[in-house]
Amino acid sequence: MMSEEIEQLNQDLADKRPKDIIRHALEQHGAIAVSFSGAEDVVLIDMAVKIKPDVDIFTLDTGRLHPETYEFIEQVRKHYGIRIDIRTPEQQALQQLVREKGLFSFFEDGHQECCGIRKIEPLRQKLLTLDAWITGQRRDQSPGTRSDVQLVEADSAFQGRNGELTKYNPLALWSSAQVWEYIRLFDVPYNRLHEQGYISIGCQPCTRPTLPNQHEREGRWWWENAGHKECGLHAGNIIEKG
């Protein structure tokens, strides 16, 4: 889509509910999938399967998730009776990294290389089969990188099967409180780590609970620069900000 079309679409969808945005996205694109991170973005699945029961849903199994997250992914699969396309890292690249740098290289030279192999490359491969994807990004998740997230964006970081890739963020304007209101109202399953003080959930070694008044992304890669808490899945958030 041209940037003018994206701009117009954002205006048209501005007062629509997330489920209406998901319906619009599913109607517009033949090859479209919902990205599930194993956290509170499960609400996207709840909305999407009610519209299209066989909607394409994928998640990235980095091999380093919490046991609770694996259990949660399985719980979601059974609860909705859905297939989840679980994407895993390419073995050769992963073995080379671990052989050369061990299992915790990210604490020494940053998370980019490990995230690149365990998340970004499997995501890139999945997106190459699509025209559009739906994510759970919200503006209130990070004042540093997500405050400008739009309902619809031309994905500048990845390519789709025909080059262009559209990214829908139906929850962009929702607050964390709205997400949790929905989870309670519709009895949506949730990751038990949320009961232990975790808000933003990623890989086990790189995620920790947040304290009162800490922002949720402060629980991710806490040993690194506070303003760049993205693993690359949404790299455009950083690139576009320069």
Ligand code: SF4
């Ligand atoms: S979040 Fe941590 S363990 Fe997970 S892929 Fe990134 S650096 Fe590796």
